[in-house]
Each structure stands twice: as structure tokens, then as C-alpha cells.
Amino acid sequence: MTPSLREKVGQLLMVGFRGCRPSECGSIARDIREHHLGGIILFDQEMADRSLPRRNIESPDQVRELVRHLQAQAAIPLLTAIDQEGGRVNRLKPVYGFPESFSHEELGRVDDAAETYRHSEVIAQTLSALGLNLNLAPVVDLDAHPDNPIIKGKGRSFSSDPEVVARHAAEFVRAHRAHHVMTCAKHFPGHGSATADTHLGLVDVTQTWRERELIPFQRLIADGLCDMIMSAHVFNGRLDPRRPATLSKEVITGLLRGRLGFNGVVCSDDMEMKAISSQYGLENSVPDAIAAGVDVLCFGNNLSYDPTIAGKACDILVRAVESGRVLPRRIDESYDRVVALKRKAGLVS
Numbered sequence: 001m002t003p004s005l006r007e008k009v010g011q012l013l014m015v016g017f018r019g020c021r022p023s024e025c026g027s028i029a030r031d032i033r034e035h036h037l038g039g040i041i042l043f044d045q046e047m048a049d050r051s052l053p054r055r056n057i058e059s060p061d062q063v064r065e066l067v068r069h070l071q072a073q074a075a076i077p078l079l080t081a082i083d084q085e086g087g088r089v090n091r092l093k094p095v096y097g098f099p100e101s102f103s104h105e106e107l108g109r110v111d112d113a114a115e116t117y118r119h120s121e122v123i124a125q126t127l128s129a130l131g132l133n134l135n136l137a138p139v140v141d142l143d144a145h146p147d148n149p150i151i152k153g154k155g156r157s158f159s160s161d162p163e164v165v166a167r168h169a170a171e172f173v174r175a176h177r178a179h180h181v182m183t184c185a186k187h188f189p190g191h192g193s194a195t196a197d198t199h200l201g202l203v204d205v206t207q208t209w210r211e212r213e214l215i216p217f218q219r220l221i222a223d224g225l226c227d228m229i230m231s232a233h234v235f236n237g238r239l240d241p242r243r244p245a246t247l248s249k250e251v252i253t254g255l256l257r258g259r260l261g262f263n264g265v266v267c268s269d270d271m272e273m274k275a276i277s278s279q280y281g282l283e284n285s286v287p288d289a290i291a292a293g294v295d296v297l298c299f300g301n302n303l304s305y306d307p308t309i310a311g312k313a314c315d316i317l318v319r320a321v322e323s324g325r326v327l328p329r330r331i332d333e334s335y336d337r338v339v340a341l342k343r344k345a346g347l348v349s
Helices: 005-010 026-035 060-071 104-110 113-130 162-177 211-222 249-259 282-292 309-323 328-344
Strands: 013-016 039-042 079-082 084-086 182-188 228-231 265-267 297-299
Touching (some): 013 026, 026 060, 026 309, 039 060, 060 079, 084 104, 104 113, 104 162, 113 162, 162 211, 182 211, 228 249, 249 282, 265 328, 282 297, 282 328, 297 309, 309 328
Parallel strands (some): 013 039, 182 228, 228 265
16 A cells, blocks of 8 residues: 555654653654654653653663554554764663763774674664664764864764774674664764854854765765764855755765765754754755755754654645645655665564
């Protein structure tokens, strides 16, 4: 049976939610059923309301039960995602009963590929045991600027050398694949040279970005080690004089798909980051990202919280197709890529 436009559009959304237990997750469960969501993303900390004690993570058994419950709501199995890079970007912390992890920076400093594989395998085994099938990692940004607050400042880069980054990222991916967990290389076309944080506003890397920041992406793509690539919300006037990467057809379709030859799923960074939300708004950013070539729109629903965000995004995309702003074939292309990824992961037959 041919899926409807709404069913296709729902598969292009990955949405965060509040609640640790099935009884607390009625809203997201309803969205999965009614809006046909393609994926969910888990966080441990509540960002929009710090008075709330927790987000989605309390213990291994609790996460396992939560993921199992939400998967049961889906007609097409969900991408169940988390940012588990290691080090400071670490949702599954020891305080909740999970293994200690190491940052990309720490592993890059040791510079032992076997050691990176071993530590990455611990992460992959942990995710697999919980029913989480997508790790939004590795970071393949270069350690390219000493004043970078979000990559350098949080120890998220393996190295300033693109070949070292590519080598360790490849081990990270292989370790995950050994345990049937997909990965997402980020942040294309490079966030390492930024001097500001896209969570907080528009970030311009026109003067600091260098072509060598593409090398880790090129290596992973050439070696067949990219399940998914995440776009950055950075503005790079040398690549597109008008739009940030996530909304840029020149960057996503021209550079990533055309020049680098990536045919897999492109996921946006969180569409609620201020670099996008404060500049463009949902009505513009949602259709523009899809038109640019992005396949999956991520709404962490944590920087700000809106229990109706899934329905809003679906409605915006449906209207965009009906008005001619987004071509139906763009929805079909992205839907087909998402289903192909799920098939590759063994989620659908």
C-alpha cells in the first residue's frame, strides 16, 4: 500500500520529548501513532525548564522499558537516537548506572586506533542493550580554532589533523556497526573553525573555515562508513552567500551529495538552535531544509519545549508540498533514504 504524504512526512522527523516512563509519555506516543514519526531522541537533562529533575534517563532498565514502549507505538520501527559521543557530551552517565566514557579529544591524544575501537565498542554495546539504534556521533569536526566554545571547548574533536580525525572516526563507526548501532558523522561542512555556538545564534565561519575540514567526511564516505551525516547551522559565505549550511542547497545537494558523492541520509542539527530558530522561524526553516536536501529534521524539543512540535512540523511540510514550495519528489527522495537506512539496520524488511 502506497504511503500517504503525511505518512512520508512523518518519517522525516526526529523528535525529543519529556518523560521517563510509559505513563509519562502519552504525548510522544500519540505523535508516533498519529504523525508517523520516523525517530525519537533521548536526553538526560531538561534544558528548557531547569526546575524539572530529569528528562528521559534514570537507569538502564528504565531506558530499556521506555524505548521498548515507544517502539511498540510505531507502524514503521523508529530510529531511536541519542548523543553519546563520550566525555562531556554524554547522556548515559555513570551516575545513572552506565559505563564511564572518554571524549574524542582524550582518545585522539592517545592516538591508538585499537583503543578508540575498544572505548567505542563499550558505547555501542551499551546503546544496543537499551534498544537505541542510532548514535548521533562521531564528531568529525577538526580542532581548528582555540576559541571554539562548542567543539574545542568541550573536547569533542579527535585532532586538528583531518587524517587523524578520519582514522579514529572510522574506528568509532566500525565498533558501532559490530553491535548493529548506526552512527551519524557531524557537523557538515565543518564546525571546528567556529568561534561561537550555534545553540545561541548565527555563527559565521566564512573567514576561519578551511577546505581541509571536508577531509574526514570525504574519507568516511569513500570507505562506506557514513550511515548518516548531520548538517551544521554555520554560515559560510564561501559556500553559500545567503544561507547557513542546513538551509543551503549549494552545501547539502551541491557539495555533500554532488561533489563528495554522499547518497545516504542527511540529518539536520537541532532545528530549535537559535542559529536557525531566531533567524528563520519554523514556517521558513522546515521547508527550506528539506528543499536544500536534508532528509531528517531533528527537533530536540529541549532548548525550548513544545508538545505540539511534531504536528506543527508535519503540517508545515504538507502545506509546503501542496503550495509547490517543496516538490513531491523531494519528500519521496528523503522518505526512500530513511526507509533504506532502516532496512540496512534491520529495522524493516
